[in-house]
Amino acid sequence: MRIKKIEVFAARLLLKEPFVISYVQLDDMPTIITRLETDEGIVGWGEAVPDQNVTGETWESTYHIIQHELAPLMINEDPFAIDRIHKKFNNKIDGAPSAKAALDIALYDLMGKITGQPIYQLIGGRAHEELQVPRVISIKDPQEMANDARNFVDSGFRNIKIKVGTKAAVDIERIKEVRKAIGKDIQLRVDANQGWNRIETLRVIRETAECNVDWYEQPVKAHDLKSLKEIRAVSSNKVMIDEGVHNIYDLIDVIEMQAADMLNIKLMKSGGIYPALALASLAEAAEMPCQVGSMVESAIGTMAGAHLAMSRSIIETNEMVGPLMFLRDVAAVKYNGDVIQFSDRPGLGIEVDEEYVKEITCFSCEIK
Known part of the structure; x- marks a missing residue:
């Protein structure tokens, strides 16, 4: 063929x-x-x-x-x-x-x-019982973000991720207001998308210590592994690297420098499922838990990431949220509450509307 x-x-x-x-x-x-x-x-x-x-x-x-x-x-x-x-x-x-x-x-x-066969069966089989997805909240005024977070939790989501990375003082307020809105039992993740420097990151982590943040993602510039290492060394919170790792060579540097606790794998950064599997294997050798992140893809990219996440036990979390953010998608992706659903269909498991x-x-x- x-x-x-x-x-x-x-x-x-x-x-x-x-x-x-x-x-x-x-x-x-x-x-x-x-x-x-x-x-x-x-x-x-x-x-x-x-x-x-x-x-x-x-x-x-x-x-x-x-x-x-x-x-x-x-x-x-x-x-x-x-x-x-x-x-x-x-x-x-x-x-x-x-x-x-x-x-x-x-x-x-x-x-x-x-x-x-579904893709996950070709690359490792079913490693998880289910895949929970968070709701991702983009940058807004602190109270607006808090209201969004409360509404998502009320609708059944158990994980909230907020985008920050503007002025540290306002970001601190965002984190505090969202935590107050969702209560203490909902998981909260914070992603600065390279928006802070080392000093700002340490300030934010210090002043949001009571907010029980699961991890702070890519707080500094992608290339700045030295600052990331220093932040990790003095922080009791986990640090996730995202934009700083595209391929296995980047990840080797991160592992050798002990610059991060966790890795966010994205198919769009790595070049697809095949090289992403190599990243997951290297991370597993270093005992570094992974997440499959999203670039806000349609059902196509979303389900590709979901199959990858399902296939590897080292991939503990995911952000397969793209279909939740579109007015209309190119295919149907089903969620049962905050759990993404896999169909019995082979491949990606979706029917693309050509x-x-x-x-x-x-x-x-x-x-x-």
Whole structure:
């Protein structure tokens, strides 16, 4: 069986409300959707959600890299030749992880459909009974964030993650107000998205000590492992690294420096499921618990991350929240309260609405 055709759709998904983090406000979500088809008519779907501040890619550049550099390498390839295909990608172009992820995810969807198995069965089996998801609250006034958090808890969510990373004094107020709103038993996670420096981070951790934060995620710039190590050394709270790790070479540096307690793996940073599995294995060797994070992907990227999270015991938490944030998605993802549901269907386990994909597409191409 061989890959005979690849389609690439540059689309924009409407959000229920603007998504605001320390370095950007998104009023809609630009995404690149890929469709791979074999010579036997089997179709696999993938997705890229690039972030120029994190992956170094734009929406437009990702589309063109897939169209001109990566997709042509896959024509007439065996869908199961995942290692060889990634080596071809990496020999052709350095970086471009979300572009590679869009094709990697589609390959795994194909492999699952060809074998009649959900992806998680192909990469490790069911390691967890269920996957709880948090609700993620973007940056707003402290009281607005507290109200959002209270409403999410009232609707059944047991985990709240808040975005911060502006002025330390206001972020401290945000954390305190949200904790007050949700009570002491709900888990609370804080993500600064590189928004603070070392001094600000230590101040925030010190002044929110009574808020029982599970962990503080990527408080300083991605490259600043020295500060992250110093923060971890004096903090009783856990520190999670996100933007500072894209690949196994980054993670080796973090492990050697003892710069973080936890790792946030994102398919868009790592280049897809295949390299993300290597990250999870290395983290497991270092006894570093992992999370599968989200770039606010559609159902396609979300379920890819969910399958990865389900397959490895070292991946203890996840943020598969994208479908909760869109007015309409390209496929249905079901949640039972705050637990993401897996269908019995093979591959990603979703039915992509091809007509809707075309409706929201701004430009597209086909590679044969």
